[in-house]
């Protein structure tokens with residue numbers, strides 16, 4: 493049998509959407525991120541929340557080997573005007589990791605997903621661009 497994709501091992505679209513739902517609620521109330529950057533705080537207004545959950549869910553589905561369904565910008569385009577620092581990236585990555593722990597995702601899959609997140613650092617952090 494062919495090896496299952498990370499997308500399949502995470503439980504597919506429903507499980508990923510559930511994890512993103514939990515994650516974005518945490519990020520939107522993360523005082524460190526909100527205090528660090530006006531642009532981030534502005535974007536955390538409720539009117540963007542459902543759309544952002546959709547975007548991050550679709551991105552995660554696609555990057556873990558599920559169907560190509562992400563309609564948003566690439567990670568450099570989406571973040572280049574936000575002036576993000578390595579510290580803010582680390583805080584976000586910490587919340588992502590904690591979400592996976594909280595939901596009981598196995599160690600192997602946590603490692604693989606966090607490797608994907610880390611591979612986008614230079615596209616997200618303005619200092620590194």
Ligand code: HEM
Pocket residue numbers: 525531532535547548551563564565566570571574576580581584609610612613616
């Ligand atoms: C690897 C980590 C990250 C991933 C996977 C990610 C994912 C995404 C996605 C999928 C979008 C939507 C793009 C679009 O609508 O075209 C987006 C936009 C955005 N992200 Fe991230 N992001 C990451 C890191 C961060 C960090 C560290 C911050 C700030 C703390 C951040 C803040 C934002 C904001 C404010 C937007 C909206 C930008 C706009 O519409 O002008 N992201 N991100």
